[in-house]
Amino acid sequence: MSLNDIFPETVPTGYYLVFAALLFCIGLFGLVSRRNAIGMLLSIELMMNAVNVNLAAFSRSGLEVGQIQGQLLVVFTVTVAVAEAAVGLAIIVAMFKLRKTVNADELNLLRG
Amino acid sequence: MLEFFAQTAYVIPALPVVAFAVVICFGDRAPGRGAGLPIAAMTVSTMWAFGVLGYCLTGGEPLSYGFEWANVGRSFFFTITVDAAAATMLAMVSIVALLVMIYSTGYMHDDPLYARFFAFLALFSSSMLGLVLSSNLILLFMCWELVGLMSYLLIGFWFHKPEAARACKKAFLTTRLGDVGFNIAIIALFVATRSLDLREIFTKVTAGEVAPPMLFLISLGLFAGAVGKSAQFPLHVWLPDAMEGPTPVSALIHAATMVAAGVWLIYRMQPVIQATAGMGPYDAMKWIAIIGGFTALFAATIAIAQDDIKRVLAYSTISQLGYMMLGLGVGAFFAGFFHLLTHAFFKALLFLGSGSVIIGCHHEQDMKKMGGLAKVMPITFVTFTIGTLALMGVGVPGWYGFSGFHSKEMILAHAWLESPVLAWMGLAGAFLTPFYMTRLICLTFLGKTRDPHVAEHAHETPANMTVPLVILAVFALGAGWFAQPFEAWLEEGYAFQHETDPAEVRREPKQTPMAAGVATLGGGEAPVGEGADAWMVPVAPLPPKVHSHEAHHAAEMAVGWIATGCVLAGVLLGLLLWGRGPDRTAAMVKRSRPLGLARTVLANKYYIDELYLFLAKLAIEFMGMVARFDLHVLDRVFVRGWAWLVLQIKTVVGWFDKQFIDRILVHAGPFAIYVLGGVLQMAQTGSVHFYALVTAMGALVLIASALFVEGILNIILALVVMVALAGVVGASLFRRQRKAVRP
Numbered sequence: 001m002s003l004n005d006i007f008p009e010t011v012p013t014g015y016y017l018v019f020a021a022l023l024f025c026i027g028l029f030g031l032v033s034r035r036n037a038i039g040m041l042l043s044i045e046l047m048m049n050a051v052n053v054n055l056a057a058f059s060r061s062g063l064e065v066g067q068i069q070g071q072l073l074v075v076f077t078v079t080v081a082v083a084e085a086a087v088g089l090a091i092i093v094a095m096f097k098l099r100k101t102v103n104a105d106e107l108n109l110l111r112g
Numbered sequence: 113m114l115e116f117f118a119q120t121a122y123v124i125p126a127l128p129v130v131a132f133a134v135v136i137c138f139g140d141r142a143p144g145r146g147a148g149l150p151i152a153a154m155t156v157s158t159m160w161a162f163g164v165l166g167y168c169l170t171g172g173e174p175l176s177y178g179f180e181w182a183n184v185g186r187s188f189f190f191t192i193t194v195d196a197a198a199a200t201m202l203a204m205v206s207i208v209a210l211l212v213m214i215y216s217t218g219y220m221h222d223d224p225l226y227a228r229f230f231a232f233l234a235l236f237s238s239s240m241l242g243l244v245l246s247s248n249l250i251l252l253f254m255c256w257e258l259v260g261l262m263s264y265l266l267i268g269f270w271f272h273k274p275e276a277a278r279a280c281k282k283a284f285l286t287t288r289l290g291d292v293g294f295n296i297a298i299i300a301l302f303v304a305t306r307s308l309d310l311r312e313i314f315t316k317v318t319a320g321e322v323a324p325p326m327l328f329l330i331s332l333g334l335f336a337g338a339v340g341k342s343a344q345f346p347l348h349v350w351l352p353d354a355m356e357g358p359t360p361v362s363a364l365i366h367a368a369t370m371v372a373a374g375v376w377l378i379y380r381m382q383p384v385i386q387a388t389a390g391m392g393p394y395d396a397m398k399w400i401a402i403i404g405g406f407t408a409l410f411a412a413t414i415a416i417a418q419d420d421i422k423r424v425l426a427y428s429t430i431s432q433l434g435y436m437m438l439g440l441g442v443g444a445f446f447a448g449f450f451h452l453l454t455h456a457f458f459k460a461l462l463f464l465g466s467g468s469v470i471i472g473c474h475h476e477q478d479m480k481k482m483g484g485l486a487k488v489m490p491i492t493f494v495t496f497t498i499g500t501l502a503l504m505g506v507g508v509p510g511w512y513g514f515s516g517f518h519s520k521e522m523i524l525a526h527a528w529l530e531s532p533v534l535a536w537m538g539l540a541g542a543f544l545t546p547f548y549m550t551r552l553i554c555l556t557f558l559g560k561t562r563d564p565h566v567a568e569h570a571h572e573t574p575a576n577m578t579v580p581l582v583i584l585a586v587f588a589l590g591a592g593w594f595a596q597p598f599e600a601w602l603e604e605g606y607a608f609q610h611e612t613d614p615a616e617v618r619r620e621p622k623q624t625p626m627a628a629g630v631a632t633l634g635g636g637e638a639p640v641g642e643g644a645d646a647w648m649v650p651v652a653p654l655p656p657k658v659h660s661h662e663a664h665h666a667a668e669m670a671v672g673w674i675a676t677g678c679v680l681a682g683v684l685l686g687l688l689l690w691g692r693g694p695d696r697t698a699a700m701v702k703r704s705r706p707l708g709l710a711r712t713v714l715a716n717k718y719y720i721d722e723l724y725l726f727l728a729k730l731a732i733e734f735m736g737m738v739a740r741f742d743l744h745v746l747d748r749v750f751v752r753g754w755a756w757l758v759l760q761i762k763t764v765v766g767w768f769d770k771q772f773i774d775r776i777l778v779h780a781g782p783f784a785i786y787v788l789g790g791v792l793q794m795a796q797t798g799s800v801h802f803y804a805l806v807t808a809m810g811a812l813v814l815i816a817s818a819l820f821v822e823g824i825l826n827i828i829l830a831l832v833v834m835v836a837l838a839g840v841v842g843a844s845l846f847r848r849q850r851k852a853v854r855p
Binding site: 028031032033035037040068072104105107108109110 | 796
């Protein structure tokens with residue numbers, strides 16, 4: 001049995017794109033509306049994964065069979081996202097130690 | 113009907129994974145406080161595995177199937193293979209896992225993380241089942257690592273105990289050390305054969321398309337992985353510490369899953385390992401046999417001086433794994449594999465029995481405080497004794513023996529034919545095993561109770577713990593009888609039959625283009641197996657050595673009788689020393705200096721942990737030295753010297769800078785920026801949300817403007833809109849906040 005037997009029909013690329021757009025918007029909404037820095041970080045992950053879905057979808061609908069640059073880029077992005085999350089969380093932890101809060105509204109040190 | 117099970121063998125590892133996923137999500141709210149689903153899944157898996165076994169037993173052809181996993185110019189497949197050996201392992205692993213799970217419902221009954229424990233057990237068993245099925249190095253390696261991860265999680269299951277936390281880290285890192293070798297072997301195999309599929313690899317290797325030095329590297333790499341996982345000599349240190357995990361986990365690790373993986377790997381890669389036989393300096397088999405034989409003897413000596421009941425068993429496992437490796441190394445692949453199976457049953461039995469003892473004595477593991485438990489725990493005592501007799505290898509050659517006897521005798525007979533030194537190592541181990549096991553039985557079950565506190569509460573464990581013991585005891589009693597038909601059947605149902613008969617392959621070097629090029633470069637015929645070119649020159653492997661039936665039978669009888677003598681001697685000596693309790697022997701050891709010294713060395717496991725710690729400290733020391741050298745020498749000479757030079761240059765350039773550049777060029781810019789900054793400051797609200805909003809709006813404008821304006825213009829447009837937007841919104845925000853701060 002192969003994967004194609006389980007999923008015989010190819011899902012049209014448009015579906016993936018609409019799904020990714022929705023995911024992106026959810027992430028964006030979360031980013032703008034969440035006050036908690038950790039929540040904001042999660043939202044950014046969501047947006048990044050929406051982009052990943054796009055990459056994978058385009059890679060799948062690519063012209064040649066075996067063209068997997070898109071998929072490779074996804075793997076790359078995921079790796080970068082992990083690093084980003086690690087750094088982001090470390091910053092949040094450091095910030096919490098310093099300011100005793102992770103509320104983004106109160107963290108306006110950079111105000112001009 | 114049976115074919116259906118074989119064609120859907122992937123269900124066997126899949127079901128426990130599903131159970132794992134559900135239980136991890138729902139925890140205690142899952143059926144049976146989380147234990148129901150894993151046990152149900154494991155029961156179905158076990159029945160399924162027995163269906164597969166039935167298919168292979170009724171003469172079914174080996175099956176291979178899979179799907180394409182990735183296509184990167186070339187395809188990589190996830191393939192699984194069902195053959196006689198795999199089916200046997202499936203049945204063994206699943207039934208031991210099932211029994212351990214049932215037993216755990218008793219052992220872990222009061223644990224607050226009950227559900228998580230069962231979820232972990234399910235994934236642990238399933239990864240081992242997947243490892244057994246996979247006939248492809250990628251899938252195999254994934255399962256291999258998953259087994260390692262799960263053993264890490266389970267050994268450290270009581271992570272609040274610092275020893276457990278340390279032990280699981282140690283297990284993970286030690287096995288990882290071996291995995292580096294495994295990784296190298298996989299990469300080397302891919303380089304040499306351009307494939308990761310076992311069948312293709314074996315075909316190419318047996319056809320003599322890989323050079324012996326390369327094969328040697330591959331085999332040693334594979335063996336390094338097995339040394340880590342199966343706790344062979346230099347990397348054995350993690351297994352005794354793994355005793356910090358709950359006892360059912362120890363039983364699973366020692367019998368069915370973790371340590372079996374290494375032996376299984378070597379058994380599965382048999383054609384590759386076998387191809388190095390008789391290749392002079394590139395003979396990897398020799399090393400496997402030597403390490404195995406040494407470990408068998410070495411671990412047995414340590415077991416004598418351990419007081420923790422589980423630690424004695426742990427060292428006996430290392431010793432028995434040494435026997436398996438010895439068997440594989442001397443070419444007795446079947447014998448090694450058979451010992452893995454018999455050992456799985458009796459070692460699971462012994463561990464579950466020891467768990468029963470520990471629970472019965474209220475989590476007391478020190479044998480010195482036990483004694484006289486035979487009366488209060490009769491079922492545990494009888495089953496434990498059966499397991500012990502199987503582990504000792506008690507039997508009469510040619511007539512009857514407990515399961516361990518048959519497999520051990522076969523290994524020793526092969527070793528005898530190969531090299532008497534190896535056989536004597538094994539025989540010495542066969543003497544020490546009954547010796548320390550007799551000590552264990554005497555201290556735990558016989559004699560009088562020594563610690564009134566422990567004895568007071570000692571009781572037999574409930575049925576869900578004793579029933580698995582009885583079932584396992586039946587296997588330990590009878591499994592040895594099936595050695596002969598089993599061997600024939602395994603050979604018949606082997607999935608990777610050689611396409612080419614090794615005996616027919618020419619013993620001359622194949623003229624691959626690379627080898628030919630090397631030959632012309634060297635100005636003549638390429639030398640076989642010598643010099644730097646040896647890496648390139650493939651040589652056909654020798655056909656496996658076959659001893660005559662008579663010689664083999666004679667060796668089996670001879671070694672069998674010697675082994676029986678060793679066992680008897682071991683038991684008698686053990687009874688003599690510890691039959692009447694530990695006090696007299698302890699006094700004797702105290703009186704005699706050499707004995708006391710030996711006991712100290714053995715009790716401290718030859719100080720190998722300390723040696724490793726010392727080496728690690730040495731390495732850190734060395735790094736510290738390098739750091740100091742960097743700080744004091746390199747920094748002073750180069751960094752500061754350079755800085756001094758730059759300072760001199762600076763004085764000159766600085767003067768020029770101040771007089772000309774600053775006055776004319778620099779001061780004009782800042783003024784303009786100062787003015788602009790005053791405006792833009794409004795947008796600098798410091799609110800992350802505001803920034804995110806502006807960015808998103810800008811992106812929206814950019815996309816919208818792309819509909820109307822072409823080229824670079826739309827970017828400029830978008831930037832302008834964005835800045836304007838930021839300014840307006842920011843300014844209003846800014847003002848509002850200022851007001852809020854200063855009313």
